[in-house]
Amino acid sequence: MGDVMGDFAPITPTNECEEHVFIAARHMLKALGTSKNVSDDLRRLLADVDTHLSRRTQITVNMIDVTREVEEQLKFAQEKIMRWESNTSTIWASGPEKASDYLQAVYDIQRLTASLRSSPSSSSGNQKELLDRAHSVLQMAMERLEAELLHILAQNQQSFEPEYVSFHSCEEDIVSNVSIVSTEDESIGNTSRRDSSGTESEDHIVDLVHPDLISYIKSIANVMFASHYDQEFCHAFTNFWKDALDGYFFALRIDKLSIEGLLKMEWNCLNGKINKWIRAVKYVIRVYLAGEKRLFDQVLGEFGSVYSTCFVEASKGPMLCLLNFGEAVAIGTRRPEKLFKLLHMYEVLADLLQDVDSLFSSEVGSFIRTEFHELIMKLGDTVRATFMDFGHAVALNPSTNPCSKGVIHPLTKYVMNYINTIVVYACTLNLLLDGVQDGAELVPFAQNISLDNFCPLAHHLRSLTSYLEHNLDDKSRLYKDSSLKHIFMMNNIHYMVQKVRDSELVTLFGGEWIREYTAKFQQHATSYERVTWSSALSLLRDDGNTSRKSILKERYRGFNIYLEEVYKIQTGWFIPDTELRKDLRISISQNVIHAYQTFIGKNSGVIGEKHINYTADELENFILDFFEGSPMRLPSTHKK
Structure with missing residues (x-):
């Protein structure tokens, strides 16, 4: 590229030779025209030829003038372009005047190239040589502009990260180590409720580059598009933001794992990754990609569908990575303790649905919209199946040994803490459980539960407590002492009533249920007294x-x-x-x-x-x- 200036030799002598030939021909015609031996017809013919040669001479003179002018302008513009080839400084860092001057030189070369292409003699050797040289200079300028673009983006990319990253950098090692199987009160709620950290930043669209730099980037886009180097600009711009998003994934501590790898992962490990995924998917979609789309629109919006195509290309990889993670969780082995994370994931994606539809509203982004909608449906199906599996597990939970001292059975604590946590997701579960049968055939008296005035979740939770009561009754038969059987049932049913009465569950179960089950544990207390003390009192x-x-x-x-x-x-x-x-x-x-x-x-x-x-x-x-x-x-x- 550096030999272009050296090869730029003057090309006008050939045209000057042609001009001399035309002048000599006209002199010969004039000499013949003055001869007395020429007939009138021949004289008229010679006059016509003279006129034609005169015009041709003028055209040739004009072409020579134009070629000289193009040559001078190209040389001037080329000098401006070449000046930066040996300069280690960046153009835009040298000030707006330098950048404007460089862009003007590029525009001049574009204009000269267009002029040479449209010239009647563009196929002539001289002008073709000029055109080739103009193309070489333009290619050089485009390569420089691409480098300038990447430098501007790299140097002025806004440095930011989600607020929660610094607070949760070691989260994977410590989060949710307490299993839902724990029977300690509140253990489930403390480890499974929504994590609202980072919500302040999630609703704020960020500037990926400083706003003052947008005009610089746009000016490079305009000149590269005008020079028919639009693909080169889009490729460089898109790849930069692809790499940038990969960097943010690293900051968010999101591992790009395959579905197969995630399916093999132990739940405790996967649980920690789900926590990070939930925060990341909200941040990436609502903050990062929203800012990225705005930037692509600002830079490429005037070029029609190009901007949406580039945006989808830059964002599809990370989006599909997030969606693949969600799908792996949705299709994995169903376990009761997964329900809360599944519900949280479902709610997060449902809340982001409009954002995704807006981000990928173009036809080229329709496949991402489709995958997003399908993932929400899969998660909903898994939530329903997991919830129903839980009911079946409660109804059929076996026991071989009675609970020591007649205390509250671990299953009772498990179930009541479990459903107490479910209340957080009441609206979502009402939506997902609407029309779903509760499997009342597992417990005969559960069929008598009325649906009147109860939402779907309330009906299913009341069925769950019926399953639990039925299972506890079976477990009480393991006691040889009838008195202890009633103490056991009294303790457990009282605990159930207490957990409902002292929580938001009361709005789902209602006063009737509380009165019914209060009467049940009181009846067991009465039965205990009768069985234990009736024979002793008969002696007195x-x-x-x-x-x-x-x-x-x-x-x-x-x-x-x-x-x-x-x-x-x-x-x-x-x-x-x-x-x-x-x-x-x-x-x-x-x-x-x-x-x-x-x-x-x-x-x-x-x-x-x-x-x-x-x-x-x-x-x-x-x-x-x-x-x-x-x-x-x-x-x-x-x-x-």
Whole structure:
């Protein structure tokens, strides 16, 4: 390229020779015209030829003048272009005047090229040589402009990153390590609820380059398009932003993994990646790509569909990467703990649907719109299937050993914390579960749940608690002690009522359900008292057959033996809820203490003071030891 100036030798002598030939011919015609031996007809013919040669001479002179002018202008423009070939500085960094001067030189070469192409003698050797040289200079200028474009973009690309990146740089190692299978209260909610971090930046379109530089980039685009180097500009511009988006993916800590690789990934690892994916997909679509499309429109908008084609080309790779990740999660193995992430992903994509439709509204971007819509549908299908699978798992959950001390079963905590977390996604689940059967055939009495005045989610959650109650009833049959069976059912149903009453679930279950299930755990408390204390109280009852002293003493001794056995066993049982434990103790005391006081009051003289082991107050204190979870023994009698 550097030899272009050296090869630019003057090309006008050939035209000057042609001019001399025409002049010589005209002199010969004039000499013949003055000859007396020429006829009138020949004289007229010679005059016509002279006129033609005169015109041709004038055209040739004009062409020589034009060629000289084009040559001078091309030389002048070329000097401006070549001046920067040996200059290590960038044109636009040298100031707007230098840049404007360079662009004007390029426009001059474009004009001269067009002039040479349209010239009648463009096929002549001289003008063809000029045209070739103009093309060479133009090619050189285009290469320089492409380099200038990339330099401007690289040097002036706005440096920014999502606010959450710095706070979550180690997130993959620490997030969501607590499994949903945990039965500790609130563990599910704390690890599965939406993460709202970074929302401030998600709704702000960014400038990918400083706004002041847009006019520079656009000026390069205009001159390259005018020079028919539009493909070169688009290729350079598009590839730059492809690479830039790859860089932002790295900043967002998004790994480009295959669907197969994601399907093989352990849930704890995948869970952390889903958290990052959720933040990234919102940021990339609503912030980054929105800014990128605005930039492409500002630079290429006046060139018609070119700008949308370039935008889609620059963004399709990362978009498909994000969508492939979502698809891998959607088609992966269904597990209950995945439901919340699936719901979150579904809601995020549904919220971004209009953004995607707007970003890729052109025909060339229709395939991305289609894939996005299809992913939302797949996630919705997976949410429904996972939710229904959960109900089936609750109904059919097996047990081989009874729960120690009659406490709240892990399944009860699991289910109630699970559905308590689901409330966050009530609107979405109502949409997805509308018209879906709840599988009531798994639990016969679940078929009696009325649909009246209940949304789809409420109906399914009430069915879930029916499944749970039915399963708990099966588990209670594992207890050999009937009293403990009722304590177990009371504890678990009370927990269910408590979790509904003290949360947003109350709006879905309603007061009727709370009253119904409150009555159920109260009935189990009553049944416990009947099964446990009815035989003991019968020993203290006056049935008209207590006239004999030996019978009274035997009954009293039998009551004490029974009390010691019940005390030893039931102090080891546990009622976790303080109020429920207190209420049951009070109820026991009211029945047992009253009967004991009456019996002792009537028969103390017969039994003998020294044989009465415990006072009523002592007996009441013993009852206060019940259901604390630590087995105890009654103190030895202090009566002598």
